Amino acid sequence: MNETPSAARTLADLKVGASARITGFDGDDVISRRLFDLGFAPGLTCRLERRAPLLDPLMFNVGGTEIVLRHSEASRVLVKP
Numbered sequence: 001m002n003e004t005p006s007a008a009r010t011l012a013d014l015k016v017g018a019s020a021r022i023t024g025f026d027g028d029d030v031i032s033r034r035l036f037d038l039g040f041a042p043g044l045t046c047r048l049e050r051r052a053p054l055l056d057p058l059m060f061n062v063g064g065t066e067i068v069l070r071h072s073e074a075s076r077v078l079v080k081p
Contacts, residue, residue, distance in 0.1 A: 009078070009079050009080070009081070010026070010074060010075045010076070010077055010078055010079060011040075011046060011048070011058070011060065011069070011074040011075070011077040011079055012055075012058065012071050012074040012075040013079075014048040014079070015048065016048050016049070016050065016051050017047070017048065017049075018047070018048055018081070019045050019046065019047040019048075019081075020045070020046060020079035020080060020081050021043065021044070021045050021046075021079060021080050021081075022040055022041060022042050022043065022044050022045075022046055022062075022077060022078070022079055023042055023078045023079060023080050024042050024078045025076055025077060025078060026075070026076045026077075026078060027076060031073065031076060032076060035069075035073065035076060035077055038067055039062050039063050039065055039067065040062060040067075040077050044062055044063055045062075046060050046061070046062040046077075046079065047060065047061045047062075048060055049061050049066060055071040056070050056071050057069060057070055057071075058070075058071060058074050060074070
């Protein structure tokens with residue numbers, strides 16, 4: 001079940017080194033489906049490994065795989081600490 005965006009944090013909100021559990025996506029569109037296909041599945045734990053100085057890109061570790069996202073993409077993935 002997806003949470004409402006106003007009640008949820010996103011991957012883009014994480015601090016470097018922090019982990020959170022993925023709870024869903026903000027929206028149900030091509031970008032959300034692509035993020036799911038990349039491995040950002042509800043229930044999995046994701047960790048922010050690196051953040052570039054100007055927000056983009058962000059490197060995450062999810063399921064043992066390092067994946068780099070734009071800030072705008074990371075803000076679509078809803079999480080709980």
